[in-house]
Amino acid sequence: MSVFFVINPVAGRGRAKGVWSKIQKKIDIKYNYCFTSRAGEATYLAQKAWEQGFNTIVSVGGDGTIREIVKSLAGKEVKLGIIPAGTGNDFARTVGIPEDIEKSLDLIKRGNTRKVDVISCNGEILINAAGAGLDAFVADCVNNEVKFLKGSAAYIFAVIKTLLRFKPQEVEIILDGKVLKKRVWLVTVSNGRYYGGGMMICPTAQPDDGYLDVSIVNEVGKLEILRFLPKVFTGRHTTHRSYETIRGKKVTIKSRSPILVHTDGDIIGVTPKTFELWPGAINIIS
Numbered sequence: 001m002s003v004f005f006v007i008n009p010v011a012g013r014g015r016a017k018g019v020w021s022k023i024q025k026k027i028d029i030k031y032n033y034c035f036t037s038r039a040g041e042a043t044y045l046a047q048k049a050w051e052q053g054f055n056t057i058v059s060v061g062g063d064g065t066i067r068e069i070v071k072s073l074a075g076k077e078v079k080l081g082i083i084p085a086g087t088g089n090d091f092a093r094t095v096g097i098p099e100d101i102e103k104s105l106d107l108i109k110r111g112n113t114r115k116v117d118v119i120s121c122n123g124e125i126l127i128n129a130a131g132a133g134l135d136a137f138v139a140d141c142v143n144n145e146v147k148f149l150k151g152s153a154a155y156i157f158a159v160i161k162t163l164l165r166f167k168p169q170e171v172e173i174i175l176d177g178k179v180l181k182k183r184v185w186l187v188t189v190s191n192g193r194y195y196g197g198g199m200m201i202c203p204t205a206q207p208d209d210g211y212l213d214v215s216i217v218n219e220v221g222k223l224e225i226l227r228f229l230p231k232v233f234t235g236r237h238t239t240h241r242s243y244e245t246i247r248g249k250k251v252t253i254k255s256r257s258p259i260l261v262h263t264d265g266d267i268i269g270v271t272p273k274t275f276e277l278w279p280g281a282i283n284i285i286s
């Protein structure tokens with residue numbers, strides 16, 4: 001077993017550094033490691049570690065770090081380990097990796113894997129979930145306009161601010177060739193069940209079932225959407241009249257005017273976007 005750790009020191013607002021020092025005290029296997037020095041570098045470090053013959057590459061960070069690593073490792077015969085050290089850790093939650101460092105390290109030592117799907121989207125690789133519409137505008141607002149608040153307060157402020165200027169949008173959703181025209185608050189494409197740090201946007205999504213789950217939140221009044229949103233934390237929103245879910249292998253989201261699209265809180269552009277499932281592309285240690 002040859003293990004290479006890729007550590008994102010800024011993940012979890014710096015928590016990953018502390019996680020790594022705890023790991024170093026516990027670790028009793030042969031390993032090497034490297035800290036990322038800038039956004040995007042985890043892709044390069046994972047590729048280099050794979051070329052050097054490491055058979056296990058471990059992400060110490062959050063969803064963004066895993067995604068950057070998977071960009072290099074998808075489709076390769078190599079194991080991906082995860083030590084959750086980010087803010088949201090939604091993908092780790094979906095694949096059942098414990099938050100406890102000792103337990104997640106134990107999993108890596110055991111090395112049992114299962115194949116998990118990934119999503120390709122206009123040349124990008126996504127691992128967990130993406131969304132177009134209200135959620136992307138809220139994420140953008142949190143990232144760029146709400147520096148003075150943290151955690152839930154930042155999100156609540158951003159939701160209210162976004163609702164003042166965003167209205168439901170007309171979209172075309174093309175799922176495996178079938179065209180649906182809708183007026184929506186948001187459309188998400190899920191491989192994993194959670195996003196936004198534990199919001200169970202799509203309880204039916206399974207990252208190894210060979211399907212993308214598309215959640216649609218159809219137009220309802222602003223007060224009603226304010227009632228709807230907190231229910232997403234527990235998954236109770238699925239019985240709300242605005243919510244529907246469909247599944248398939250390939251989905252395109254188009255709109256008359258461009259709508260922001262995010263993956264796990266990071267903006268990745270605007271519509272149109274096409275999401276395609278790449279089944280079993282990665283061997284996750286879990």
Ligand SMILES: Nc1ncnc2c1ncn2[C@@H]1O[C@H](COP(=O)(O)OP(=O)(O)OP(=O)(O)O)[C@@H](O)[C@H]1O
Nearest residue numbers: 011012036037038039062063064065086087088089
């Ligand atoms: N050395 C670095 N300096 C600045 N940014 C970095 C560095 N290394 C990685 N990044 C960027 O940090 C961002 C955040 O990483 P990551 O998503 O893993 O943590 P998080 O946002 O705290 O967790 P989560 O996505 O689970 O909420 C990523 O977009 C990544 O590109």
